[in-house]
Amino acid sequence: MPADVVAELQELAQVRELPAGSLLVSSREPARDLCLIARGDAALGSAPADGSFQPERSVQGPAWLDASSVWLDSVHVLDAVALTPARVAELARDPLQALLDQRPLLAQRLLVSLAREVRRLTMHTHDLMHKDAEGRFAAWLQQRCCSEAASDGSVTVSLTERKRDIASQLAITPETLSRLLRQLSRKGLIAVAGYTVKVLDVAALRALAGV
Structure with missing residues (x-):
């Protein structure tokens, strides 16, 4: 401009x-x-x-x-x-x-x-309308991978909202959100510490999100 x-x-x-x-x-x-x-x-x-x-x-x-x-x-x-x-x-x-x-x-x-x-x-x-809960959360999280990647390729996302509010946006329950965080952690895609999510495999997250 x-x-x-x-x-x-x-x-x-x-x-x-x-x-x-x-x-x-x-x-x-x-x-x-x-x-x-x-x-x-x-x-x-x-x-x-x-x-x-x-x-x-x-x-x-x-x-x-x-x-x-x-x-x-x-x-x-x-x-x-x-x-x-x-x-x-x-x-x-x-x-x-x-x-x-x-x-x-x-x-x-x-x-x-x-x-x-x-x-x-x-x-x-x-x-x-068309993605399951895991795909919706992956897409939501991928959209927030805005910071520069670390030397290992990971991206850190700070959650500024309460988890129940995030769940509301995704049309899921807070319990489902907690389950999804554990599920993606077990898959090696993320690491969670409180309200900080470290995305370990951005490409895999994008694939899961369908973008």
Whole structure:
């Protein structure tokens, strides 16, 4: 992205630094801005007024929390809660629309970003319908193998969510998740220490995930 376009976006963005546990996006409010988590981890799901939270999926910044509802003059579909300290950027629709009209490259980038999100959600739905629990968890874990591999080829994944919340996203019980962790450990694919998972064989995990 050209430096001048980045500078214009930075001028438009309202940036907030928020602690873990903060409500980043509310489904009870109209969508007036495109919401991006620039740094940190968040979960998307349902946060009723009683203070509970039912996660459906998680995202790791940089990622959109909601880049669609604002264009439809709608409320946010899901709530978003910060799992870690987070930096959130909000872009008001009207000034952004004016900038998109002037910057076709920026409009193209946004379109591609939305297309990737639609593809990711379609694949997630496909996994829930067609993969068994082991395949779904392998795919979930493989998507989080973002850090650089160690000298032995392993990748360390830190789980920022409670295991019961991870299980909820995968449509399985916490007991099933625990069984899957033991199962993949016995197969030599991972090593688990608390909320840290060391993926020992990334290629085998990808094959199990079917990607």
